Amino acid sequence: xxxxxxxxxxxxxxxxxxxxxxxxxxxxxxxxxxxxxxxxxxxxxxxxxxxxxxxxxxxxxxxxxxxxxxxxxxxxxxxxxxxxxxxxxxxxxxxxxxxxxxxxxxxxxxxxxxxxxxxxxxxxxxxxxxxxxxxxxxxxxxxxxxxxxxxxxxxxxxxxxxxxxxxxxxxxxxxxxxxxxxxxxxxxxxxxxxxxxxxxxxxxxxxxxxxxxxxxxxxxxxxxxxxxxxxxxxxxxxxxxxxxxxxxxxxxxxxxxxxxxxxxxxxxxxxxxxxxxxxxxxxxxxxxxxxxxxxxxxxxxxxxxxxxxxxxxxxxxxxxxxxxxxxxxxxxxxxxxxxxxxxxxxxxxxxxxxxxxxxxxxxxxxxxxxxxxxxxxxxxxxxxxxxxxxxxxxxxxxxxxxxxxxxxxxxxxxxxxxxxxxxxxxxxxxxxxxxxxxxxxxxxxxxxxxxxx
Amino acid sequence: xxxxxxxxxxxxxxxxxxxxxxxxxxxxxxxxxxxxxxxxxxxxxxxxxxxxxxxxxxxxxxxxxxxxxxxxxxxxxxxxxxxxxxxxxxxxxxxxxxxxxxxxxxxxxxxxxxxxxxxxxxxxxxxxxxxxxxxxxxxxxxxxxxxxxxxxxxxxxxxxxxxxxxxxxxxxxxxxxxxxxxxxxxxxxxxxxxxxxxxxxxxxxxxxxxxxxxxxxxxxxxxxxxxxxxxxxxxxxxxxxxxxxxxxxxxxxxxxxxxxxxxxxxxxxxxxxxxxxxxxxxxxxxxxxxxxxxxxxxxxxxxxxxxxxxxxxxxxxxxxxxxxxxxxxxxxxxxxxxxxxxxxxxxxxxxxxxxxxxxxxxxxxxxxxxxxxxxxxxxxxxxxxxxxxxxxxxxxxxxxxxxxxxxxxxxxxxxxxxxxxxxxxxxxxxxxxxxxxxxxxxxxxxxxxxxx
Numbered sequence: 001x002x003x004x005x006x007x008x009x010x011x012x013x014x015x016x017x018x019x020x021x022x023x024x025x026x027x028x029x030x031x032x033x034x035x036x037x038x039x040x041x042x043x044x045x046x047x048x049x050x051x052x053x054x055x056x057x058x059x060x061x062x063x064x065x066x067x068x069x070x071x072x073x074x075x076x077x078x079x080x081x082x083x084x085x086x087x088x089x090x091x092x093x094x095x096x097x098x099x100x101x102x103x104x105x106x107x108x109x110x111x112x113x114x115x116x117x118x119x120x121x122x123x124x125x126x127x128x129x130x131x132x133x134x135x136x137x138x139x140x141x142x143x144x145x146x147x148x149x150x151x152x153x154x155x156x157x158x159x160x161x162x163x164x165x166x167x168x169x170x171x172x173x174x175x176x177x178x179x180x181x182x183x184x185x186x187x188x189x190x191x192x193x194x195x196x197x198x199x200x201x202x203x204x205x206x207x208x209x210x211x212x213x214x215x216x217x218x219x220x221x222x223x224x225x226x227x228x229x230x231x232x233x234x235x236x237x238x239x240x241x242x243x244x245x246x247x248x249x250x251x252x253x254x255x256x257x258x259x260x261x262x263x264x265x266x267x268x269x270x271x272x273x274x275x276x277x278x279x280x281x282x283x284x285x286x287x288x289x290x291x292x293x294x295x296x297x298x299x300x301x302x303x304x305x306x307x308x309x310x311x312x313x314x315x316x317x318x319x320x321x322x323x324x325x326x327x328x329x330x331x332x333x334x335x336x337x338x339x340x341x342x343x344x345x346x347x348x349x350x351x352x353x354x355x356x357x358x359x360x361x362x363x364x365x366x367x368x369x370x371x372x373x374x375x376x377x378x379x380x381x382x383x384x385x386x387x388x389x390x391x392x393x394x395x396x397x398x399x400x401x402x403x404x405x406x407x408x409x410x411x412x413x414x415x416x417x418x419x420x421x422x423x424x425x426x427x428x429x430x431x432x433x434x435x436x437x438x439x440x441x442x443x444x445x446x447x448x449x450x451x452x453x
Numbered sequence: 454x455x456x457x458x459x460x461x462x463x464x465x466x467x468x469x470x471x472x473x474x475x476x477x478x479x480x481x482x483x484x485x486x487x488x489x490x491x492x493x494x495x496x497x498x499x500x501x502x503x504x505x506x507x508x509x510x511x512x513x514x515x516x517x518x519x520x521x522x523x524x525x526x527x528x529x530x531x532x533x534x535x536x537x538x539x540x541x542x543x544x545x546x547x548x549x550x551x552x553x554x555x556x557x558x559x560x561x562x563x564x565x566x567x568x569x570x571x572x573x574x575x576x577x578x579x580x581x582x583x584x585x586x587x588x589x590x591x592x593x594x595x596x597x598x599x600x601x602x603x604x605x606x607x608x609x610x611x612x613x614x615x616x617x618x619x620x621x622x623x624x625x626x627x628x629x630x631x632x633x634x635x636x637x638x639x640x641x642x643x644x645x646x647x648x649x650x651x652x653x654x655x656x657x658x659x660x661x662x663x664x665x666x667x668x669x670x671x672x673x674x675x676x677x678x679x680x681x682x683x684x685x686x687x688x689x690x691x692x693x694x695x696x697x698x699x700x701x702x703x704x705x706x707x708x709x710x711x712x713x714x715x716x717x718x719x720x721x722x723x724x725x726x727x728x729x730x731x732x733x734x735x736x737x738x739x740x741x742x743x744x745x746x747x748x749x750x751x752x753x754x755x756x757x758x759x760x761x762x763x764x765x766x767x768x769x770x771x772x773x774x775x776x777x778x779x780x781x782x783x784x785x786x787x788x789x790x791x792x793x794x795x796x797x798x799x800x801x802x803x804x805x806x807x808x809x810x811x812x813x814x815x816x817x818x819x820x821x822x823x824x825x826x827x828x829x830x831x832x833x834x835x836x837x838x839x840x841x842x843x844x845x846x847x848x849x850x851x852x853x854x855x856x857x858x859x860x861x862x863x864x865x866x867x868x869x870x871x872x873x874x875x876x877x878x879x880x881x882x883x884x885x886x887x888x889x890x891x892x893x894x895x896x897x898x899x900x901x902x903x904x905x
Contacts, residue, residue: 058549059493113757114749119548120687123492124745127680131738134676135718138732142722156563230500231563234556241549277567282560289557296543304542 014274022270029164031273037167038226038265038284042235044174045223046261047181048215049236050243050253054192058241059119060107060213062233063126065220067103068096069133069229072154073140089166093221096154100217103129104210157228157281166225173222177215178258188212189250226265227281234285235261242292245299264288319359321389322349324368327378328386339375395430465719467613472677472711472737474616475669478623479681480707482662484700487686488638493548494533494659495682497555498666499675501532503562511569522615522667529663532558533656612672619668626661627700630654635696674734681707684741691748691755706744714740771866772805774835777814778865780824781832785888833891839865840884840891847885854885 014022025032052061075095079088103125110121137151162170181188190198191208199205216236223232243256268284297304326348330340346356360376363369368382378386479495486492505528506521513520532554539550627634633654636644641651662682669678689703714737722731750757806822809815814828824832842861846852852860882890 053546053549056546056548058546058552062493062496062552110749113760114691115755116687116690117487117490117492119490119492120487120683120690123496123679123683124687124742126493126496127676127683127738128742128745130676131680131735131742134674134732134735135739138730138735139722142730231556231560233552234560237549237552238556241545241553244545245543279563279567282563282567285556285560286564289553289560292553292557296539302544307542 019270019274022273030162033164033167034162034226034273034280035266035269037162037170038269038280039262040171040174040265041219041223041226042239042261042263042265042284042288043258044177044261045219045232045235046239046243046257046259047178047254048212048219049238049240049261050257051181051188051192051212052216052236053240053244054250054253055188055209055212057213057216058237059122059233060104061216061220061236063107063122063129064100064103064213064217065223065229065232066126066133067129068100068217068220068224069130069154070136071095071097071099071102072151072224073133073136074099076140076151077136089225090169092154093169093224096221096224097217099129100220101214104213104217108206108210153228154224155228155230156279157224157226157231158279162225170222170226173218177218177222180211181215184208184211185250185254227284231281231285234288235264238285238288238292239264242288242295245295245302248301260288260291264291316359316362319351319355320363320368321385323356323359323363323376324378324382324386325389325393327369327376328383328390331378331383331386339370339372339377341374342376343374345376392427395427399430465715467610468672468733469712469715471613471616471672472715472733473708474613474620475665475673475677476681476685476707476711476737477704478616478620478665479669479678480685480703480710481623481627481700482658482665483682483686484689484696484703485634485638485658486662486682487690488696489655491547492683492686493551494536495662495666496679497536497551498529498532498663499670499678500555501558501562502526502528502663502667502670502675504528504558504565505531505562507562507565507569511565521671525667526663528558529667530660533659533663612668615668616672619665623661623665626657630657631697631700634658673737677734677738680738680741681710684738684745685710688741688745688748691745691752694754710741710744711737713744714738769805769808772802773809773812773814774831774866776802776805776809776822777824777828777832778835778839780815780822781829781836784824784829835865837891838867840888841881843884843886844881844890848881857885 020026022031022035025035049058049061052058072092072095075092078095079091106125106129107118107121110116110124111118116124140151187198187203187208190201190203191205191212195205198208219236220229220232223229223235227235239261240253240257242260243253246256247253264284264287268287269280271287272278272280272283295303300306323345326345327340342356342360343353345351346353349356360369360371363382364371364376367379368385370377370379483492483495486494502525505524505526509520509524512524535554536547536550539545539553540547543550545553633644633649636647636649637651637654641655644651644654666675666678666682669681685703685707686699688706689699692702693699715733717740718731718733718736721736748756751759753759806815809828810822813825814831815822816825817823839861842864843854843857846857846860847854884890
């Protein structure tokens with residue numbers, strides 16, 4: 001790994017060979033250890049984080065990671081008091097896990113025995129435990145022996161300090177966490193999706209929740225050295241939230257979250273190794289953030305772009321139907337009137353001119369209207385479609401007045417909103433029901449089908 | 454002016470003042486965050502301001518500038534907006550949206566800091582996290598009269614002045630918009646129908662939270678900000694049910710936390726024989742936790758202790774009532790002077806017998822008990838409610854008569870007269886099993902004797 005030195009001011013861009021070496025794990029032993037370690041961490045965090053996200057406990061991970069700081073400091077103090085080698089990673093992490101679980105229990109007790117809500121309980125544990133950790137850190141610093149032993153690396157992460165033993169240790173914990181999550185996947189899934197059902201089915205919901213959160217603590221502890229306790233929550237939340245955009249199925253969510261987490265760890269650590277002064281934790285989180293941003297924009301179903309296109313389509317369809325209806329009504333009132341001026345339609349519907357023109361263009365392309373200069377006229381096909389919309393409109397008007405007891409003066413507005421959602425069986429049903437009450441319904445004009453937008 | 458006082462004024466006064474002002478602003482605003490279940494917004498903002506700070510610093514190259522404040526405030530407001538965007542357009546749940554936004558922004562800040570560090574710049578994330586209370590130093594005047602003169606006030610560090618302004622604005626905001634804040638927090642829909650722009654009120658609240666966060670963390674560190682936005686409000690919430698007292702109590706708790714925490718930080722290491730000092734912001738955070746713990750345990754109505762006592766009292770009450778009911782049924786079937794019934798666990802029934810004897814509801818000694826006249830009245834009321842419930846469940850709710858006893862065993866103990874099943878005028882005089890229902894001279898208040 002390229003050491004990120006403070007005096008090294010010039011930015012050196014790595015050559016292609018170096019990039020390739022790093023990405024294929026050929027760039028020296030230390031770099032490889034770091035990259036493999038963070039990749040495994042990303043995979044574990046992705047899997048566990050997916051369950052935490054589904055259980056709506058994403059930010060609890062934040063509280064738990066903050067709660068590990070006093071544990072690290074206490075372990076350091078105790079080890080120092082017994083004269084053990086002060087930087088024994090497993091023992092420090094044991095302390096971290098201990099206070100992490102303690103924080104978890106505190107949240108649980110606060111939620112169970114007080115009237116405080118989850119967010120408040122999380123905020124309390126997060127700040128108070130971290131505050132205690134800060135106090136202990138300052139105590140450690142002020143001791144005569146003075147050696148802080150790189151404890152602050154646990155706050156921001158310091159991948160360069162990772163040894164082979166550390167990486168192996170982390171990999172073991174990560175593998176165990178993933179294994180436990182997969183073995184308990186069914187139980188987790190039931191509790192995540194319907195905890196009431198889980199309780200009725202005889203599952204110990206509280207115990208399962210505690211196991212899930214303990215796994216979160218394990219991942220957090222594993223990530224302390226790599227990305228630091230402030231950013232490990234990102235590895236738990238972001239891959240899962242990004243994967244959620246792409247799928248509605250649980251197993252696929254787990255696979256995608258693991259993949260995104262692993263990829264972020266792999267790319268982030270590689271970039272950090274190649275470029276000077278790019279702390280691995282931050283780069284890993286930013287990589288995951290970039291994946292999240294892409295997912296949110298481009299995912300096919302839940303993505304923002306897809307949703308925008310859907311909304312636009314619906315709006316255009318509704319506007320087209322409105323236009324057809326206006327033309328049809330005008331034609332019925334004045335059969336010999338010929339084309340209607342597009343500007344008058346825009347005024348009648350309260351549309352800006354460009355919108356009327358856009359809709360007219362789309363309709364004429366589909367052969368439903370003809371443009372005659374500034375005027376518009378229905379084609380045969382368009383007339384049938386207009387008749388259908390107009391008919392649905394009236395049907396709804398009648399229905400709303402007789403059944404939903406909406407004042408006649410409000411009906412036109414409501415009918416306008418719903419005429420586009422009518423299905424044909426429903427139309428027939430309504431028609432029959434209204435006829436049975438002796439209410440006159442305009443006859444269906446030929447061509448109910450064939451003209452749907 | 455003595456030396457000790459002068460030392461206090463020079464070294465301790467300003468940090469104490471800064472911490473108290475920061476705690477006060479955050480504690481005040483935190484009430485509405487806790488109510489709206491947005492307690493963690495402070496956490497998100499305080500992490501996410503880091504890139505704003507670093508960018509402002511890189512642009513303007515100075516630490517003590519308005520630019521830093523503006524940069525951080527912009528980042529804070531951007532955080533709120535981004536969280537809302539992701540929540541709304543990505544349909545991500547709010548917790549996860551916050552987690553994504555603040556961790557990415559914080560990572561960006563850490564990365565930028567590393568770049569800044571390469572230019573030998575004195576700026577690190579530690580000061581953002583832990584605060585630099587200890588660096589607030591002020592050469593205090595030697596004379597009391599000089600303390601309030603303009604010359605000396607001009608020497609007060611900028612952070613403290615900013616904090617004072619933010620505290621004043623927060624107080625004015627909460628005082629002026631209390632009604633709007635309350636209704637927007639409890640029921641945004643109702644607020645909108647009454648013509649109060651709930652969205653705007655909440656947006657303004659978020660802007661102020663961001664400002665308070667930014668003003669505070671430079672002096673006291675973001676961790677204290679997070680604690681002060683949540684803990685005092687939570688403490689006050691344990692103590693009162695009404696919003697106005699809650700706001701007042703939380704402001705007092707916040708200020709007390711700052712002062713007690715500062716005292717602990719300066720005195721504790723001395724007592725423990727440690728060299729140097731303990732981080733003051735951390736000590737205040739722990740103090741906030743301690744105060745909250747005390748409130749959680751000992752709060753008069755909602756505390757864990759009070760609730761345990763209430764539950765225990767209720768359990769005893771039910772046991773006594775069951776004992777009286779059993780004695781009444783025995784007497785009804787013709788056997789007077791019964792032994793303590795063993796339907797309930799032995800120890801519980803002995804305890805119930807002791808309490809009933811003390812209240813003059815039963816007489817007799819040893820294992821043999823008799824109802825006193827007072828006890829008979831109470832027992833009659835209980836049996837009456839039991840059998841009325843049975844009659845109600847069969848006649849009105851359509852249960853089968855062999856299913857109603859267990860339900861009536863529970864319902865007979867209900868304390869609330871409004872939940873009595875039938876009004877006395879139309880009450881039947883036989884239960885579904887054909888037993889007579891004891892007359893109720895005052896069936897609406899059957900427990901007047903032992904309400905102590």
